Amino acid sequence: METRRIVVGLLNSVKVFNAELLENKLDNVQYKVIATTDQTHEQMVASVDGCEVLFGAPHFIHPLIPQLPTSVKWVQFTYAGLDGFFESYKETPNAPAWNIQYTRMGDVFALPIAEYVLGAVIAMERDFKEMFKLQSAKKWADYDNYVMYMTKPRPLNSLTAGILGAGNIGIKIAELLKAVGMRVIGFKNNQVIRNDGPFDDFYYPGNLDKFLSSCDFICNILPSTPNTIGLLSGKRLEICESRKPAFINVGRGNIIDEESLIRAVTNGWISKAFLDVLHEEPLPPSSKLWEMDNVVITPHVSGPFVKGQITSLFKENLKLYTQGKQLKFEVYPSSNSY
Structure with missing residues (x-):
């Protein structure tokens, strides 16, 4: 045969x-x-x-x-x-x-993306972008900047990271962030019956605002679906104003439209943004995001082959x-x- x-x-x-x-x-x-x-x-x-x-x-x-x-x-x-x-x-x-x-x-892509997120957390907490600017200008930090760089960073084990999307990639991100001592909470659609993973707590669509306001870092890994498109748009991130978390996006850019993202950064609702995905890709040269000091943009490379x-x-x-x-x-x- x-x-x-x-x-x-x-x-x-x-x-x-x-x-x-x-x-x-x-x-x-x-x-x-x-x-x-x-x-x-x-x-x-x-x-x-x-x-x-x-x-x-x-x-x-x-x-x-x-x-x-x-x-x-x-x-x-x-x-x-x-x-x-x-x-x-x-x-x-x-x-x-x-x-x-x-x-x-x-x-x-779970581990490479998780490594990217951990790198983004450290880069933002240590102000690496500002130090790269000093290097490009061949300039040593003056005393005031030196003091700022030495006193501003917070111990990661004192911070909470919230992950929007608790699937395979979200779990791997949580594992790496837990490894450096962070408290990690997850946001997902379906109720967790038994939490035997790396997350300290879970939140659901009914308490999204409580989830967002509990974070020092917010990381989006959600796919693009009718339930996720525009989830953070409008004034949704205003709830973060008191804690001013940094926002990392490795999921899909349409979770928040560009205007809403710029408003959230400008108004201080979030302190910084580290963006590997954007609402429009490639991001056009006319976008204000390119020029914002507290925004880092990478060209959709968080999950390398x-x-x-x-x-x-x-x-x-x-x-x-x-x-x-x-x-x-x-x-x-x-x-x-x-």
Whole structure:
């Protein structure tokens, strides 16, 4: 009896993923590299015809879903966040391809993002941005600045960090912040029956204001959903004025619109902002955020690609798929949640 061969279509702009998979081939798996440039939509659809599995970046695959060939049975995305996935479903909910399996990258990015958040906490508490300015100007701190740098930082074990989103990434962030002595509270939609994780306490949608006003640092890791878009917009952060927490965003930029964020910083509702995601990306040069002294902007790099990890998870799922078992990190288009 001939063994069934699975054809996997690779749609990646990060070529290292393809190289890692092609270097260590699995038995009975044939990889087909799909060109992601210089092809029309119709050519792309034709290119994936005959593939049973697709592995690639969401922005290449989303436009294909309404017309995916019937040969495709499973799509593995290389991202953890899939905002466009749910948006695509809303636009074409009756496409037959929505009935196949879809999986995301799960917690592959958890540790790198947690390291970024810990770095942001330390950088803001120690005023590294101001010291970088002194270095650029080849200027030693004068006495007043020296005294400020020596007396302003607070012990991290005296501070509370609040994490908006207590999933896999939020848990890893909490673990690192707890390791340096911080009190860590979490905000999530669903009631926790038993807290056996790193969080000291949990808050829910009904007491968001109490959560925000209890923090010295607020870190957003929430995905983009109808319940999270604009969650911190308007005057929501005014509740923070007495404690003036710093805000770190590694989730999605649309949790707060730019005008509301600028107002919160300008009015002193929050003391600083460390932003890896913005409401509009790339952030246009005209944005006032670029010029604000107490704002740090990074270009959506908090979750870097760690060599081997993304392809390892895919190969693990591929083995489960060949065995007819439950895949890791499945997502369902109609649920609009992770």
